[in-house]
Amino acid sequence: MGALTVVYVLAAVLVTAGISGTLGMAGGLILMGALAFVMPAAAALALHGLVQLGSNGWRALIHRRHIRWPVVGVYAVGALLAMGLFSLVAFTPSKLAIYLALGLLPVLVWLPERWLNLDASRPPQAFAAGVASTALSLTAGVSGPFNDLFFVRTPMTRHEVVSTKACVQVFGHLAKVVFYGAALVKLSGPGAPPLWLAVAALPLSMLGAMLGALVLEKMSDAGFRTLRRWLVTAVGLVYLAQAVSLMLPRSP
Numbered sequence: 001m002g003a004l005t006v007v008y009v010l011a012a013v014l015v016t017a018g019i020s021g022t023l024g025m026a027g028g029l030i031l032m033g034a035l036a037f038v039m040p041a042a043a044a045l046a047l048h049g050l051v052q053l054g055s056n057g058w059r060a061l062i063h064r065r066h067i068r069w070p071v072v073g074v075y076a077v078g079a080l081l082a083m084g085l086f087s088l089v090a091f092t093p094s095k096l097a098i099y100l101a102l103g104l105l106p107v108l109v110w111l112p113e114r115w116l117n118l119d120a121s122r123p124p125q126a127f128a129a130g131v132a133s134t135a136l137s138l139t140a141g142v143s144g145p146f147n148d149l150f151f152v153r154t155p156m157t158r159h160e161v162v163s164t165k166a167c168v169q170v171f172g173h174l175a176k177v178v179f180y181g182a183a184l185v186k187l188s189g190p191g192a193p194p195l196w197l198a199v200a201a202l203p204l205s206m207l208g209a210m211l212g213a214l215v216l217e218k219m220s221d222a223g224f225r226t227l228r229r230w231l232v233t234a235v236g237l238v239y240l241a242q243a244v245s246l247m248l249p250r251s252p
Contacts, residue, residue: 005038006197009047010204017055017205021062021212022219023162023228026235028052028169032141033102033239042092042180045141049176050198055205056166056173062213063163068156072167074123078130079171086138086179093139099243101140106236108145110229120150120164130171137172138179144169145232158224162216 012034020027031051035044060067093101120126129150136143147169151161216224 008038009035009197010201013051013055013201014204014208017051017208018212018215019208019231020052020055020166021059021162021209022215023212023224023231026144026228026231027055027208027212028144029102029105029142029232029235033099033235033242036095036098036141037242041095041098044098045093045176046180047198047201048141049137049173049180051201051205053170053173053177054202055209056169058206059166059209059213060163060170062209063159063166066157066159066163067167068121068160068164070123071120071126071164074126075120075130075168076171078127078132079134079168079175080130082131082134082138083171083175083178086135086175091139092180093141096243096246097139098141099239099246101136102142103236103238103240103243105140105142105145106232108149110233116149117153118150119154120168121154121156125150130168133168134172134175138175141176143172145236148228148232158216158219158221 012031016027016031016034018027019030028048032044032048035048039047118125118129120129129147133143133147136146144165147165151165154161156164219227
């Protein structure tokens with residue numbers, strides 16, 4: 001991996017952690033696509049999981065007084081069940097599958113509320129979110145827009161949404177590190193990231209989360225929800241275009 005690629009990855013980590021720190025989502029979606037663009041799928045999933053683990057964990061710590069712990073507890077049970085099921089199979093998604101999933105996920109934020117009236121504060125739905133979201137993290141690398149279906153329509157404030165969602169997202173990112181972490185050690189070649197890159201990225205993800213928290217304080221709840229929806233949609237369109245380009249035949 002060249003020096004320019006290393007700078008690109010570290011800059012992407014800082015910027016996307018700031019976006020997640022502000023909006024509670026979108027940063028992970030952008031980072032997953034950015035990493036998949038320059039490294040093998042398994043390595044991208046593992047590095048994304050490690051970086052987002054630090055970013056989400058730090059963001060949850062910053063806003064810890066706003067976390068809804070009953071939601072986290074029930075969600076965790078569902079997440080652990082999904083990890084157990086995935087431990088029984090061997091699966092690594094292709095880059096095409098990752099970009100296609102990343103492009104389609106933002107559609108979820110536009111579903112009419114009457115179609116899916118979801119609320120993570122209800123224990124059965126928090127459990128379902130834990131199972132499905134963790135499974136999605138292990139196959140697409142990102143589950144933020146899906147998790148949003150359970151959080152964006154709750155009566156929570158923007159601080160409660162960002163903090164509680166950051167806390168539950170830790171489980172999906174931890175699962176990626178456990179299932180794909182070996183890729184950071186075993187892979188070699190021009191596309192493989194050095195292990196020290198993951199170490200260097202962690203403090204940048206924490207710094208981005210802190211900067212994002214400062215921006216969050218300046219936003220209104222209405223502006224917070226509107227910006228999240230449009231940003232995720234724009235990113236999804238870019239990823240759909242990338243998926244289409246991967247489907248096209250290559251010139252000999």
